[in-house]
Amino acid sequence: xxxxxxxxxxxxxxxxxxxxxxxxxxxxxxxxxxxxxxxxxxxxxxxxxxxxxxxxxxxxxxxxxxxxxxxxxxxxxxxxxxxxxxxxxxxxxxxxxxxxxxxxxxxxxxxxxxxxxxxxxxxxxxxxxxxxxxxxxxxxxxxxxxxxxxxxxxxxxxxxxxxxxxxxxxxxxxxxxxxxxxxxxxxxxxxxxxxxxxxxxxxxxxxxxxxxxxxxxxxxxxxxxxxxxxxxxxxxxxxxxxxxxxxxxxxxxxxxxxxxxxxxxxxxxxxxxxxxxxxxxxxxxxxxxxxxxxxxxxxxxxxxxxxxxxxxxxxxxxxxxxxxxxxxxxxxxxxxxxxxxxxxxxxxxxxxxxxxxxxxxxxxxxxxxxxxxxxxxxxxxxxxxxxxxxxxxxxxxxxxxxxxxxxxxxxxxxxxxxxxxxxxxxxxxxxxxxxxxxxxxxxxxxxxxxxxxxxxxxxxxxxxxxxxxxxxxxxxxxxxxxxxxxxxxxxxxxxxxxxxxxxxxxxxx
Numbered sequence: 454x455x456x457x458x459x460x461x462x463x464x465x466x467x468x469x470x471x472x473x474x475x476x477x478x479x480x481x482x483x484x485x486x487x488x489x490x491x492x493x494x495x496x497x498x499x500x501x502x503x504x505x506x507x508x509x510x511x512x513x514x515x516x517x518x519x520x521x522x523x524x525x526x527x528x529x530x531x532x533x534x535x536x537x538x539x540x541x542x543x544x545x546x547x548x549x550x551x552x553x554x555x556x557x558x559x560x561x562x563x564x565x566x567x568x569x570x571x572x573x574x575x576x577x578x579x580x581x582x583x584x585x586x587x588x589x590x591x592x593x594x595x596x597x598x599x600x601x602x603x604x605x606x607x608x609x610x611x612x613x614x615x616x617x618x619x620x621x622x623x624x625x626x627x628x629x630x631x632x633x634x635x636x637x638x639x640x641x642x643x644x645x646x647x648x649x650x651x652x653x654x655x656x657x658x659x660x661x662x663x664x665x666x667x668x669x670x671x672x673x674x675x676x677x678x679x680x681x682x683x684x685x686x687x688x689x690x691x692x693x694x695x696x697x698x699x700x701x702x703x704x705x706x707x708x709x710x711x712x713x714x715x716x717x718x719x720x721x722x723x724x725x726x727x728x729x730x731x732x733x734x735x736x737x738x739x740x741x742x743x744x745x746x747x748x749x750x751x752x753x754x755x756x757x758x759x760x761x762x763x764x765x766x767x768x769x770x771x772x773x774x775x776x777x778x779x780x781x782x783x784x785x786x787x788x789x790x791x792x793x794x795x796x797x798x799x800x801x802x803x804x805x806x807x808x809x810x811x812x813x814x815x816x817x818x819x820x821x822x823x824x825x826x827x828x829x830x831x832x833x834x835x836x837x838x839x840x841x842x843x844x845x846x847x848x849x850x851x852x853x854x855x856x857x858x859x860x861x862x863x864x865x866x867x868x869x870x871x872x873x874x875x876x877x878x879x880x881x882x883x884x885x886x887x888x889x890x891x892x893x894x895x896x897x898x899x900x901x902x903x904x905x906x907x908x909x910x911x912x913x914x915x916x917x918x919x920x921x922x923x924x925x926x927x928x929x930x931x932x933x934x935x936x937x938x939x940x941x942x943x944x945x946x947x948x949x950x951x952x953x954x955x956x957x958x959x960x961x962x
Contacts, residue, residue, distance in 0.1 A: 493519070500526060767803060
């Protein structure tokens with residue numbers, strides 16, 4: 454063999470070894486997803502796992518909105534849910550009521566699983582390698598515990614807030630609680646507010662979430678359980694965030710950050726849409742979407758927004774399912790659905806008007822498009838606040854939206870070059886990774902299958918009593934010892950002083 458051929462073979466082997474990742478062929482995964490936009494994230498991960506030869510079983514309810522019963526990706530197990538239960542959930546008005554009803558809805562579905570002996574037997578006999586679940590609701594956690602299977606979480610939100618707070622040390626002095634509208638730089642009043650919001654989350658978990666599942670845990674889980682300990686016992690957390698977006702904070706070795714894992718290079722647009730985009734010329738395109746849960750803003754706000762769009766030189770693509778605004782003009786295209794990621798990745802797109810959902814914000818970062826945000830509920834303000842703090846977006850509160858504020862905000866984000874420069878800087882930072890977030894997610898799912906869990910990465914601190922976790926027992930003993938020593942010294946001094954006084958009296962007498 455010539456030296457030229459030997460060198461070529463060496464290069465080939467080096468590339469092969471670097472790119473080789475051990476696989477876990479033919480694994481069997483039980484998936485317990487959450488409906489809505491959460492399912493869109495889970496489905497993308499399932500597509501990758503299916504492509505790598507894994508067998509997937511998805512538990513869904515009979516009233517699922519987005520999760521189909523028939524799919525080429527998975528086999529489904531459908532749990533019955535009555536129309537009345539779903540109607541009760543949809544009729545909720547307050548956030549706390551919606552949270553409670555949402556858990557109650559899945560409690561009924563979970564109860565139906567446990568009372569169906571054929572279904573339980575089928576789950577046991579299937580010999581799954583792990584459970585993959587979204588812990589915004591608790592059924593997947595409880596099923597994994599019952600079936601004694603390794604647990605992987607596809608997570609940002611848990612049953613009562615953001616996942617880090619039950620897993621990693623979370624000093625409230627610089628880690629803002631979701632919903633607090635705070636950053637990692639807080640003065641005294643803001644730290645007080647942060648503590649109050651954290652107290653609300655603890656209250657929700659203790660008195661709204663836990664009671665829903667207590668009787669199932671007591672009846673079917675040996676030794677009982679609670680939602681927080683089940684979360685803390687998970688093997689791997691696939692966390693849908695990263696520190697380009699999130700404020701720096703302590704974390705744990707079994708947390709794998711996969712923020713933006715749903716993003717890929719943009720594909721070509723359909724011909725008609727591409728023609729509309731190109732017709733914008735040098736002015737470019739504005740896109741607006743409110744995600745999966747919000748079809749439209751109230752009519753008066755919609756009319757104001759449409760009138761502003763009508764005055765802009767840009768072309769507008771607006772995902773809108775409500776009544777057609779009367780102030781709409783020819784420069785605005787109303788659609789029921791849009792290829793959002795492909796539009797964000799198009800060079801003509803100048804600004805993204807969004808509600809601030811996690812998916813949309815991370816896609817804006819990936820494709821480098823500045824955001825004008827109008828948050829509505831849940832985590833949306835906090836998501837947009839992180840962009841605004843980095844100079845990559847601007848927030849307009851829904852109550853403040855009118856023709857003037859919307860037009861001013863839109864022009865500011867389009868014409869101040871700093872917004873685009875900052876979001877593109879975030880994009881470069883986010884993309885600068887040795888492997889993609891999706892590859893990372895698939896690797897760690899297969900890692901858990903190969904090793905039957907990942908207990909060596911998981912802290913056992915959650916099994917400690919609260920007083921041991923905070924070393925209050927140690928502090929008590931140390932204070933007791935110091936107190937005894939001080940008292941002993943005082944007693945000895947008093948004894949010596951008294952003895953000296955008695956000797957003096959004896960001499961005088």
